[in-house]
Amino acid sequence: MTPVWHLSLASIANRRLAALLTVLAVALSVALLLGVERVRNDARAGFAQTLSGTDLVVGARTGAVQLLLYSVFHIGDATNNVSWASIEEVAALPQVAWLVPIALGDSHRGHRVVGTTAAFFEHYRYGERRALRFAAGRAFAGMPGGLFEVVLGAEVAARFGYRVGERIVLNHGSTGGVGGPAFAEHGDKPFTVVGVLARSGTPVDRALLVGLEGLEAIHVDWQGGAPIPGVKIGPEHVRKFDLAPKSVTAALLGLDSRTAVFRVQRRINAYPGEPLSAILPGATLQELWSLVGMAEKALLAVSALVVMVGLAGLVAVVVASLGERRRELAILRALGAGPGQVFALLAVESLLLALAGCVLGLALLYGAGALAAPWLSARHGLQLSLGLPSAGEWGLLAAVLGASLLASLVPALRAYRYSLADGMTIRI
Template sequence: MKALFTLAWKSLLNRRASFLLTLFAVALSVALFLGVDKARTGAREGFGHTISGTDLIIGAPTGSVNLLLYSVFRMGNATAEVSWPTYQKLSARDDIAWTVPISLGDSHRGFRVMGTDHAYFEHYQYGRGESLRFAKGREMDDLFDAVVGADVARELGYEIGSPLVLSHGLGKADFGSGHENRPFRVVGILAPTGTPVDRTVIVSLEAITAIHVGWESGAKNPLSDSITEDMIRSFNLTPKTVTAIYAGLKRKGTILRTRREINTNKGEPLMAIIPGEALAELWSVTAMAERALLAVSIFVIAVGVVSILTSILTSLNERRREMSILRAVGARPGHIFGLLTLEAGLIGFGGAALGIVIVHVLVLIAGPIVMQRYGISLGGTGPGMTDLITLLAVTGASLLAGAIPAWAAFRRSLADGLSVKL
């Protein structure tokens, strides 16, 4: 067996150009497959770890996926809001331990602005129950204090004390936004979380009310510029509405009953969702696209395996004399069969191994960047079970593909190749 392996290896090196091209074709196909799988798995884990420890998310009726996307992932917009009196009634429920109100709708240079209160820093958790930590500074204390996520601080170069101006709506430019006369200052920078929090500017609920003093039906009143900061501080800045509410229950066993009671509330229409269920619904929506992408990746691997078959088949005619000489010096038909099959297996194994190395090198280089920008973890840099299964599957498929030209060579006679055909 050792001699056969050595012979197969030397035979491949003798045809190193076609061997290396086929090897790289297989490697790239395996790298594509594993890259897609890591991105898919990372996206699921990243979305799943964005919020934890929150039993219910409550908002206006808009669809569970939409409510989850805009309240947690800052994607899309709310179609309606929850009134402040309704929020207070929910907070006073006997079965609810804590609530976190959030208000969305403004932005700062392309980053979402979220209004909330101190309960957000106390109760919001991500990952495996991790709480928010400050890399620098503290929570909001003054009306015009702001806390920024790690990505906001990094991309805009903000430090403690940096001024910032909020924009009305979701535009990327602050100029002409209408809030220039009410600037904020950065008092805290959060540590990276790998979640949408990193790309969020956090202010108080009262601050959201304050910057909209003088605005009516989404338009700025020309007289609003005459309202001074001292005048604003003297106003009642209790918010009229909130966009959504995070809620934690006193007993986890009451979650279904509490959700049903909120959803069937006879007063203001509300929708309460369980984050995990809404995520499952989101994945069911994207499942078709995931399967299609995975199918394309598997098809690419199949093309790589076919390239092994093509490479060996096209070389058979050139190697007829080589096969006959091996038979003449005592090689049995089974040795010829094993030689060609082993060559295919070596190409498949080497290509798959190289593809795995390529993927992990790319993860090592690009992983931190993807994590910072999109909150998607591409996994560790060490080989995993998926890598091992892919390696074995590609090697096995290559051995099977190699059996086709091996069988053709097996059936050829000793005289074939030694005789000269005119």
């Protein structure tokens, strides 16, 4: 070990309490910086995989982001519906392996009601192609027994305390916030909760899933968005009517081969029956993230400022100790240490403190991540990665060490300027 490193370690050991507090401050700031970076990347990956395994999303002609917002995130309303005849023709394309229709329009206490088929639970994937799981109950059955059955997302069930077997009433339209008033109720045709989905961190958590026939059934005595005056058809009689859907809002498509996705997309976009749009959900999710992901950059900037505060504390501790160490530095000069060696001594001390802070910060990050990962996955559907630091995180660590080395120039330059006579003079 060179004399500079030996003296630096001895000096740090002699001031162990102040050094420990400095290392802890740097470690906390480094853990925050890397934690924000990791959560930011994992949140972006989770957002991009809100819908995975789906090759195309089909809806009425509109913008890609708008189609994704109302079909996947259930935000906003469609410009138009897609006729059921068109959906059947799209499903009959030779390259289409499966199709899941989605019908929106009704709500329950501010949460969207999604009309679909049992194939939704089979083909909907999120994250790394993870399937939806049931926390309780089962999927709704088909006709005729499952006509008035509903499956609840995890957030809906938790917010209102619903359990399997309870009966709930759907609202017509999507007005009103969560728990707020609705336009009208389908009170004569309540639905029975038959399943509650496990939390997935996707918009499905905030939705109620019913069969397409169930949506048709509650509207058999409605016309033009309002009840038909003097007409009241009870739930025991609606099965006599034709409950086949007339139109849907959108559809999720899976193809036999990913290589055919652009060919099928062009064919759907040029569909002669009615104006349709087919979008690539992955590419559109990335486009949407670029619009709503500004908060992540602000959060990263705040954590970088915290790191700078930690490094400023490091400099303050080293500078404050210089007054007590002027005699020590002067003795080193008297014993033959050059100005460059005194400069290196202070720089190495700061670098060692910053390096120890980075190591401890990594340990804190992995410890906190191991504790928080199960809770984040269960409550928010965020899959927190606990692997080795990525290239970006190594870059941040290198930047912290580089910044600490630059910050150490302040006390090192001051020590460099101390003369031997000044250090040996007793000040009164």
